Amino acid sequence: MKIIVAIKQVPARDSQLRIAPSAKWIAEDDLTYEINEPDAYALEEGLQLKEKHGGEVVALCAGPPRAAQTIREALAKGADRAIHIEEEDMGAFDPLGAAKLLAAALRSESPDLILTGLQSDDLGYGQTGVILAELLGLPHATIIMKVEKRDGGILVKRELEDGWFQHVEMPLPALLTIQSGASKLRYATLMGIKKAKTKEIRRLRAAELGAAAGSPSITIERIYLPQRTKQTQLFEGSPKEAAAKLVEKLKFEARVI
Amino acid sequence: MSILAVLEHSGSAWHRMSWETLAAAQQIARELDTTASAAFVRPGGHGFADELARKQLEKVYLVDHELLNGYTPDGYAIALRQLIDRAAPRLVLFSHTYQVRDFLPKLATSLGKVAVTDVVAHRVDNGQVVLVRQLFQGKVNVDVRFAADGPNFASLQAGAYRADRVADGSAAVEVVRPQLSAGEIRTKPLELFRESQRAVDLTAAEIIVSVGRGIKESDNLPLVQKLADVLGAELAASRPICDAGWLPMERQVGSSGQTVAPKMYMAIGISGAIQHLVGMKGSRIIVAINKDPNAPIFEVADYGIVGDLFQVVPELIDAIQKSK
Numbered sequence: 008m009k010i011i012v013a014i015k016q017v018p019a020r021d022s023q024l025r026i027a028p029s030a031k032w033i034a035e036d037d038l039t040y041e042i043n044e045p046d047a048y049a050l051e052e053g054l055q056l057k058e059k060h061g062g063e064v065v066a067l068c069a070g071p072p073r074a075a076q077t078i079r080e081a082l083a084k085g086a087d088r089a090i091h092i093e094e095e096d097m098g099a100f101d102p103l104g105a106a107k108l109l110a111a112a113l114r115s116e117s118p119d120l121i122l123t124g125l126q127s128d129d130l131g132y133g134q135t136g137v138i139l140a141e142l143l144g145l146p147h148a149t150i151i152m153k154v155e156k157r158d159g160g161i162l163v164k165r166e167l168e169d170g171w172f173q174h175v176e177m178p179l180p181a182l183l184t185i186q187s188g189a190s191k192l193r194y195a196t197l198m199g200i201k202k203a204k205t206k207e208i209r210r211l212r213a214a215e216l217g218a219a220a221g222s223p224s225i226t227i228e229r230i231y232l233p234q235r236t237k238q239t240q241l242f243e244g245s246p247k248e249a250a251a252k253l254v255e256k257l258k259f260e261a262r263v264i
Numbered sequence: 265m266s267i268l269a270v271l272e273h274s275g276s277a278w279h280r281m282s283w284e285t286l287a288a289a290q291q292i293a294r295e296l297d298t299t300a301s302a303a304f305v306r307p308g309g310h311g312f313a314d315e316l317a318r319k320q321l322e323k324v325y326l327v328d329h330e331l332l333n334g335y336t337p338d339g340y341a342i343a344l345r346q347l348i349d350r351a352a353p354r355l356v357l358f359s360h361t362y363q364v365r366d367f368l369p370k371l372a373t374s375l376g377k378v379a380v381t382d383v384v385a386h387r388v389d390n391g392q393v394v395l396v397r398q399l400f401q402g403k404v405n406v407d408v409r410f411a412a413d414g415p416n417f418a419s420l421q422a423g424a425y426r427a428d429r430v431a432d433g434s435a436a437v438e439v440v441r442p443q444l445s446a447g448e449i450r451t452k453p454l455e456l457f458r459e460s461q462r463a464v465d466l467t468a469a470e471i472i473v474s475v476g477r478g479i480k481e482s483d484n485l486p487l488v489q490k491l492a493d494v495l496g497a498e499l500a501a502s503r504p505i506c507d508a509g510w511l512p513m514e515r516q517v518g519s520s521g522q523t524v525a526p527k528m529y530m531a532i533g534i535s536g537a538i539q540h541l542v543g544m545k546g547s548r549i550i551v552a553i554n555k556d557p558n559a560p561i562f563e564v565a566d567y568g569i570v571g572d573l574f575q576v577v578p579e580l581i582d583a584i585q586k587s588k
Contacts, residue, residue, distance in 0.1 A: 023558065024403055033404065102369070103378045129400055131538075132381050137337075137369035146450035147337060149366045166520060167456065168362050170513070176452040188507025224378045228394065228407040232558075239552075239565045249569045250579035253551065254587050256567055261549045263471065263528040264495060264584065 008062035008156070008179075011116060012053040012086065013109055013123040013136070014046040016070050016077040020128065030229045032098055042077045045124025049185040051192050052154060053122050054085045060156055063087045065116070069108050071095050075208070082203035083195035089206070090116075094213040101223035102130075106138035111216035113143065120161070121182040125150050133184075140182035147182040148175050152189045266299040266322055267292050268353035270344065272361055273306045281359035283427035285420055288386075289357050290320060290431055295388045298354065301325065301435070303347055305340060307333050313437045320433030325351065327440050331449060337367040338449045343442035344371055350440065354414035355393060360421050362519075372417045379417035380408050382538065384424045397421075401537040402560035422519070422542040464498065464514050470527045471497035474517055474544070475505055478533015478554060478573050482510040487577055488532050494584045500524070502540045518543035533573045536561030553577065 018024070018038045025034040042050075053064045066081040068074050069092040078089045092108050094100075100108065113121070121140070126133035140147035152172070153164040160178040166186050167173055195203075240256065242249040257264045269289035272279035286302055293300035302316050303325035313326040327347055332339050344367075348356060358364040360382045372379040384405075385396040395408045395418055410416040466472060473492040479485060492499040499515060506516040517524055518540040529547035534540060536552070536559055544550070545564045552565035553573050562568050569576050 018400070020401075021556065022400075023556075024400055026404070033400075101378045103373060103376075106373075131397075131399060131401070133365055134369035134379065134381060137366070138373045138378075141370045141373040147366075147370070148451060150362060166362070168519065169523075170458055170521070171456050172459065173456050174454040176454065178450060188503060222411060224376070224411050225380055226409050226411050228409050230399065230404055230406045233398070233402075233405045233560075233563060237564060237566060239562050239568045241562075241568045241570060243570075246569075246571055246575040246579045247583075249571065250576055250583045253567055253569060253580065254583040257528070257549070257551070258587055261528070261566070263549050264587070 008056060008060045008120060009116070009118045010053045010056060010062060010064045011067050011113060011118040011121045012046070012050045012064060012081070013067045013121065013139070014050060014077065014081055015043040015068065015124075015127050016040045016074040017043045017127055017129040020044065026230055026232065030231065031227055032230065040073060040077065042080060043124055043127045043129070045126055045128070045185070045187045047124070047192055048187045048189060049122040049124045050081055050084060050086065051190050052185045053120075054193070055190065056120070056154060056156070057085075062119070065090065065118070067109060067112060068092065069094055069105060069213075070097055078208060079203050080195060082206045082208075083199040084193055085199060087206065089208045090211065091208050092211050092213060092216065099223070101225050102132045102134045103138055104223055106135050106142055108213055108216060109135070109139050110142040112211055117180070119179045121145070121180070123182075123184055125184040125186055136182055136184040143182070145180055145182050146177050147184075148177060149184040150186045151183045152186050154183065266301055266353055267296070268348070268351055268356045269300060269302045270356060270358050271302055271304040271316075272359060272363060273304050273309060273312055275306065278312070279359060279361055280427075281361060281420070281422050283430050284423070284425040285357050285359045286319065287427060287429040288420055288425040291425070291429070292355065292357075292386060292388070292393065296354075296391065296393070301351065301353070303327060303344075303351070305332050305343060310437075317435045317437050318432060319435060320431040321435035323351075324435045324437045325440050326437060327442060329442050329444050331444050331446060334453050335363055336449050336451050336453060337370055338451065339444060340367045341371040341374060342444055342448055345374055346442045347440050348375070348415050352415070354416070356415055356417050358417070358419040360419040364419050368417060368419055375415065377415070377417055379419060380410075381419045382421050383418050384421050398538060401535065402541070402563075403558060421538065423545060459513070466498055466500055466515065466517065466522045466524050469498035469524070471495050471530070472500050472517070472524060472526045472528070472547075473497045473530045473532065474500040474502065474534060475511075475532045476502040476534030476540075477504050479505070482508070484574070485510060487574070491530070491532070491577055491581050494581050495530070497530070502534045502537075531561050531565070532577060534561055535559040536564065553580075
């Protein structure tokens with residue numbers, strides 16, 4: 008099975024975010040980056056499928072040169088090779104524009120299966136995978152917990168709301184977005200890190216792919232820190248003092264204990 | 265050029281978010297001086313259409329085709345595209361449900377559009393709709409505009425609009441029969457199922473102590489269990505804790521777990537990603553303990569302590585015991 012895993016590099020989860028002066032994005036200068044966590048689960052699923060059925064796992068990533076670090080980590084975990092669409096200004100692409108880049112890079116690949124995380128931790132549109140499927144004319148399923156290979160296709164376990172699940176049969180090639188937490192993430196081994204250095208990273212530029220940002224159909228007007236909808240009473244002082252004040256409020260003001 | 269609300273029906277009941285989306289469509293229509301209509305897919309759903317016909321809407325579209333028995337993204341995207349061509353709405357609103365997340369990006373892409381997903385609010389500026397959504401798991405807000413004329417697409421976050429604001433009135437029902445063939449539907453959905461019977465009913469708990477990533481290791485769980493015990497509370501968790509197998513799935517609160525509204529919800533080391541907040545923000549009193557002062561959980565919290573839970577929780581247990 009030839010499996011493409013689309014991954015994204017995003018600011019680390021515990022980053023302290025500041026708004027850039029332009030108010031169009033966050034200030035990036037002192038951020039550290041990591042793989043979008045949902046995409047790490049997609050990669051894990053891809054690697055497990057390869058271990059079971061053989062084939063190849065190719066990591067696909069659109070992002071600035073710094074994304075190479077995240078790509079190397081995917082290679083160190085076991086991806087066989089990677090495609091890096093180098094683009095400094097991904098902010099100029101809306102989800103459709105970004106998916107067009109990925110689709111263009113896949114034209115010569117004809118994979119059996121494309122996997123990605125169910126959403127990104129930064130923009131959180133939760134759309135790139137499904138848009139990519141539509142652009143490539145592939146069937147898709149989202150929020151997938153489990154993938155089983157069947158004759159002529161796959162059987163996937165989809166998560167629904169309120170604790171419900173559903174199995175879906177589908178033909179290959181197909182695209183799936185993978186639910187986070189469905190399996191345990193592996194760490195890169197020392198051997199894997201060593202091997203990653205010799206693996207191929209094909210670098211493409213957005214312009215070469217003939218998929219420029221064009222005119223986005225949605226535009227970011229302004230980003231800002233949310234205003235609190237509730238007035239939170241914060242208790243300061245030592246842990247002991249803060250805890251005592253909180254308990255007093257819960258007992259005499261909120262009357263819940 | 266009206267506003268179209270696409271509602272979700274399971275076959276036995278409306279999705280709880282459908283009325284919120286209907287209320288939003290009515291409100292935005294009023295602000296733009298246009299009308300709202302509603303649509304839903306449900307073969308043979310005439311009774312449900314009659315219920316909508318008593319709301320303040322221009323039209324109720326019932327999308328009816330036997331191939332739409334059982335949800336598929338192909339079937340829904342093809343059928344709704346034909347409906348949109350016919351109704352020519354300016355803005356199409358959806359609830360941000362798992363099903364909508366599955367087919368809306370496909371539908372919008374087929375029309376060369378991008379849907380603005382998981383919207384929390386809106387405003388009307390010079391006759392244009394500006395939508396507010398969240399970035400970085402709720403830490404940052406963004407105002408988004410559509411760059412071109414409709415039809416444009418948006419999905420609304422659970423709880424962003426109030427279901428009880430739906431205005432009554434009357435509407436004509438129109439049955440829409442899309443052109444759809446079995447060969448166009450490439451996936452085959454099987455029966456729905458649940459993994460296990462739930463032994464714990466979090467929805468019945470008066471006090472819930474809930475734990476998140478901040479607890480770091482399963483070995484640290486007895487600390488929050490002790491806090492739950494002194495409060496007479498049920499122990500719950502955010503998704504990562506249940507995914508890791510540290511607590512059973514039935515104790516998970518959030519969009520993929522249970523929705524709770526206890527007298528008090530105490531969130532320990534939970535940052536408050538959207539998926540968690542939608543499952544607990546209806547709680548009467550929310551208490552948050554988190555080391556990150558910018559964690560979104562503090563936006564819904566009534567009381568909070570910014571600090572290391574490993575220092576704060578033992579003191580809290582002590583203070584509660586002394587107060588009794």
